Amino acid sequence: MEETESLMDRSEFEQLATAYERETRMHSLPGPMRRTPSFQRLVAAGEAVVPSIIESFEKRERWGMNWVLILMTITGESPIQPKPVAGGLLASWNVEETCDAWVEWWRAKAPDVKADD
Helix, strand or coil, X not given: CCCCCCCCCHHHHHHHHHHHHHHHCCCCCHHHHHCCHHHHHHHHHHHHHHHHHHHHHHHCCCCCHHHHHHXXXXXXXXXXXXXXXXXXXXXXXXXXXXXXXXXXXXXXXXXXXXXXX
C-alpha cells in the first residue's frame, strides 16, 4: 500500500462518515451514492481513509455496501466477487462476507499496520 503524505484525522473522518451514511441511507444503487458530496470527499482523501473504514468493519460500527463502494473506488480492488443472480443480469453481495473479505485484504496488504493506527 502506498504511503499517504497527510492522513485524515479521526474527527474529520467521523464527520464525513456520518454525513455519508445520512446521504446514502435511502440509496441501494451505486450511482446515487457516488454523487453525494461526502462520497466525493472521502474518495478524494484516498488511502488515508482506508484504515478507518477497515477498523469500522472489524468493529462492525460502520459497514455495508456503501462503504465497500468507497474502498473499491479508492483501491481499484475487489477482494470478493458478487454472486450472479437473475441469469447473470444482477449481482448479489453478502454484506458480512464482503466486509470480512476487505478486512482480510487489508491484513494481507498491510500486515504491519493495524487498522486503528
